[in-house]
Amino acid sequence: MAFGYQVLGFGSAPTAAADEFLWGGDRAVVVGGYHGAGGLTFVDEMEYFAISTTGNAVDFGDLSSTRGSGPGASSNGSRGILGGGTGATDIIEYWTFASLGDVVDFGDLSAGRTYASSTGGNGTRGIWAGGGGPGASGEVDIIEYVNIASTGNTTDFGDLVGANRKAGAGCNSDTRMLICGGDNPAMNIIEYITMATTGNSVDFGDLTTTRDQMPGAFSNTTRGVIAGDGAVSDTIDYVTIASLGNATDFGDLTVTRGYLAPASNNTRGTWSGGEAGTKYDIIEYVTIATTGNATDFGDLTRFKYGGHATSGD
Secondary structure, eight states, X not given: OOOOOOBOOSSOOOOSOTTSOTTOOSEEEEEOOEESTTSOEEOOEEEXXXXXXXXXXXXXXXXXXXXXXXXXEEEOSSEEEEEOOGGGXXXXXXXXXXXXXXXXXXXXXXXXXXXXXXXXXXXXXXXXXXXXXXXXXEEEEEEEEEETTSOOOOEEEEEOSSOOOBSOEEEEOSSEEEEEEEBTTTEEEEEEEXXXXXXXXXXXXXXXXXXXXXXXXEEOSSEEEEEOOTTOOOEEEEEETTSOXXXXXXXXXXXXXXXXXXXXXXXXXXXEOOEESEEOOEEEEEETTSOOOOEEEEEOSSOOBSOEEEEEO
């Protein structure tokens, strides 16, 4: 949820029933981020856990290089992809959820970016929206996509309409992706795109508060849930993705923080890591269809923040 650039692909929209969770699964993989007292040590590690249970994360494999600064991850259920991050890289890589191991080269973003504003996908396409240039500056309005099942470079989708921005959050149903918050400066806006087409984003509504610097967003097939931000908020919001309008209060995180790595399995959503002066290794969860405060799930292999997460089978 969640974190990031995300890719949309060249293929057509899924033809399966609208209530199928086509863009995720029960295995959450947390990728990249920062570690260290100063927050300046980037990591190349990947770790995973089963969202339907509780417990600590374990090692999955490694990225080709270290990735902090908000890389963006997405999934088609069987394959996960990651693009952007440290040093405003343009590299996209992928892995297979069912097999532990290191990533494989996928292609490139249209330009190097960090702190992607949002990530999402409909089971065929993955999408990156917004982001920053080298030095986490120069916010952009670019939306671009790839076909997750293939390999190759991104293709232009359209532009954000609210403002150039980075470090927001993205979540989606099988048809619509929401782009939530962001920094340039801190924003409370929500915009959306229809993922099977191309074009510019459209206004959706507003969050309950401004959220920048990597809040974490995830979804089931109908509801999007957004939490945390760089202003160290513990507030959780939710929206019904098919209906335009403002967000509603859902509950609170167990610990106030931002720079979260979100993932979901259509029933339960998780937020991993984070930072608010103190760095955290915690994983916590909510049941997406209800409302209420988050509950402790377990721990990452070590504290980290500023990475991303996605889920698959």
